[in-house]
Amino acid sequence: MRRRRTPAGLVEAEPGPAHHIEFDGRPVPALPGQSIAAALWADGVLAWRTTRVGGTPRGAFCGIGSCFDCLATVDGRPNQRTCLLPAEPGTTVTTQEGHGRADLAV
Amino acid sequence: MVGAGVVGAACAYYAARAGLTVAVVDRGPVAGGTTGAGEGNLLVSDKEPGPELDLALLSTRLWRELAEDLGAAVEYEAKGGVVVASTAAGQEALRAFAAAQRAVGVVAEEVPGERLRELEPHLAPGLAGGFHYPQDAQVQPALAAAHLLRAARRGGAELITGETVTAVDRGPDGAVCGVRTDRRRLAAPAVVNAGGTWGGELAALAGVHLPVMPRRGFVLVTEPLPRVVRHKVYAADYVANVASGSAGLETSAVVEGTPGGPVLIGASRERVGYDRTLSQEVLRRLAGQAADLFPVLADVTVLRAYRGFRPYLPDHLPAIGADPRVPGLYHACGHEGAGIGLAPATGLLISEQLTGKQPEQDLTPFRADRFPAA
Numbered sequence: 001m002r003r004r005r006t007p008a009g010l011v012e013a014e015p016g017p018a019h020h021i022e023f024d025g026r027p028v029p030a031l032p033g034q035s036i037a038a039a040l041w042a043d044g045v046l047a048w049r050t051t052r053v054g055g056t057p058r059g060a061f062c063g064i065g066s067c068f069d070c071l072a073t074v075d076g077r078p079n080q081r082t083c084l085l086p087a088e089p090g091t092t093v094t095t096q097e098g099h100g101r102a103d104l105a106v
Numbered sequence: 107m108v109g110a111g112v113v114g115a116a117c118a119y120y121a122a123r124a125g126l127t128v129a130v131v132d133r134g135p136v137a138g139g140t141t142g143a144g145e146g147n148l149l150v151s152d153k154e155p156g157p158e159l160d161l162a163l164l165s166t167r168l169w170r171e172l173a174e175d176l177g178a179a180v181e182y183e184a185k186g187g188v189v190v191a192s193t194a195a196g197q198e199a200l201r202a203f204a205a206a207q208r209a210v211g212v213v214a215e216e217v218p219g220e221r222l223r224e225l226e227p228h229l230a231p232g233l234a235g236g237f238h239y240p241q242d243a244q245v246q247p248a249l250a251a252a253h254l255l256r257a258a259r260r261g262g263a264e265l266i267t268g269e270t271v272t273a274v275d276r277g278p279d280g281a282v283c284g285v286r287t288d289r290r291r292l293a294a295p296a297v298v299n300a301g302g303t304w305g306g307e308l309a310a311l312a313g314v315h316l317p318v319m320p321r322r323g324f325v326l327v328t329e330p331l332p333r334v335v336r337h338k339v340y341a342a343d344y345v346a347n348v349a350s351g352s353a354g355l356e357t358s359a360v361v362e363g364t365p366g367g368p369v370l371i372g373a374s375r376e377r378v379g380y381d382r383t384l385s386q387e388v389l390r391r392l393a394g395q396a397a398d399l400f401p402v403l404a405d406v407t408v409l410r411a412y413r414g415f416r417p418y419l420p421d422h423l424p425a426i427g428a429d430p431r432v433p434g435l436y437h438a439c440g441h442e443g444a445g446i447g448l449a450p451a452t453g454l455l456i457s458e459q460l461t462g463k464q465p466e467q468d469l470t471p472f473r474a475d476r477f478p479a480a
Contacts, residue, residue, distance in 0.1 A: 105332035106227040
């Protein structure tokens with residue numbers, strides 16, 4: 001028999017009802033207080049950015065705001081640390097290509 | 107060579123190339139002091155005619171030669187500089203400054219206000235004008251020091267890091283005969299003081315006065331961006347700030363992109379000893395002035411800030427060459443904020459003196475004994 005352990009279960013949390021955020025145009029469930037990175041992980045999404053030089057996928061690494069690996073475009077603003085930002089109802093997350101600022105290039 | 111910053115590295119590079127037996131010793135790592143805290147500017151644009159500009163012009167030529175060997179590895183970019191004025195009076199001052207520079211070989215092209223955005227599309231509208239200095243360039247300073255040292259080592263130089271020089275040994279005739287570190291004795295008929303901001307302490311070990319003082323500066327580092335700033339761009343008042351001897355805080359926007367992506371924002375100057383405390387006031391002023399110049403930066407995140415201590419001598423000129431007070435003692439320090447740019451010329455002139463040649467630039471203005479003893 002497979003035992004299912006979840007972060008919420010381990011800390012005996014009793015979160016409020018789930019809502020949804022939007023990731024690349026589709027709904028992803030999120031719990032109140034959950035970070036964007038945690039919501040994406042819980043939904044099986046492991047990468048939401050590609051690197052500037054090699055174009056390789058990146059997602060959460062340190063999970064505590066230090067490494068800047070988990071950057072994504074959030075509500076239209078690039079380079080946001082998804083491990084620190086709450087997944088609030090209506091939050092829109094877009095996979096970020098490189099620096100996410102291609103529109104500024106001269 | 108005492109000091110493994112970019113100046114010590116350049117001295118080692120040219121001395122090894124001239125066939126001398128060289129050891130470089132530093133109490134810290136390579137580029138662990140001011141070099142590692144610099145932006146890597148190779149500038150002629152901010153210098154008025156005189157011995158420092160002559161040194162910068164010589165260095166410009168030498169960096170170009172070095173870039174052929176080390177170019178990509180040290181992120182050498184012949185990007186050019188753009189100095190901008192917000193008022194007509196400011197532009198007039200730039201015009202007079204540039205005219206004097208042109209007379210000694212600096213290339214400076216006037217850019218009217220309405221054409222500035224052809225050079226820098228994100229510049230704020232409404233600036234009075236500016237000057238384009240195509241000879242200004244940039245390197246990544248820590249890489250520059252490391253690769254100069256690597257080349258010196260290929261030429262036989264020895265690199266000793268993590269050892270502090272505790273004494274400069276002098277023989278019965280008063281001439282230098284080596285240094286002692288906390289681990290060993292290094293015998294040498296010539297000792298080059300490339301101690302940067304700490305060059306005054308090394309001079310004191312040799313028994314001479316050299317009033318090098320720290321002049322603190324902060325640099326802001328933005329999130330990685332595409333190329334939004336093409337040149338090194340700075341406001342006209344930067345030149346006045348550099349030339350000032352004030353101990354108080356002075357800031358003027360100096361903005362440039364890097365091959366790595368982040369935009370670097372300087373420049374502040376204040377004499378507060380070796381205080382490493384983060385100054386919110388400085389960061390706020392730098393960020394505000396940069397956003398005034400490039401409004402697009404107002405919406406960009408600053409990831410971090412770092413600080414360093416420029417080796418400041420009271421007349422803003424470095425100390426370069428043989429010290430007439432102590433045979434065998436040479437100085438190559440006190441370049442303030444221009445050490446990365448001036449390193450190759452310093453290294454070349456020192457190596458010429460070490461090998462008994464006539465240095466190709468007169469070193470009299472850089473003599474270390476020009477300051478009265480305290």
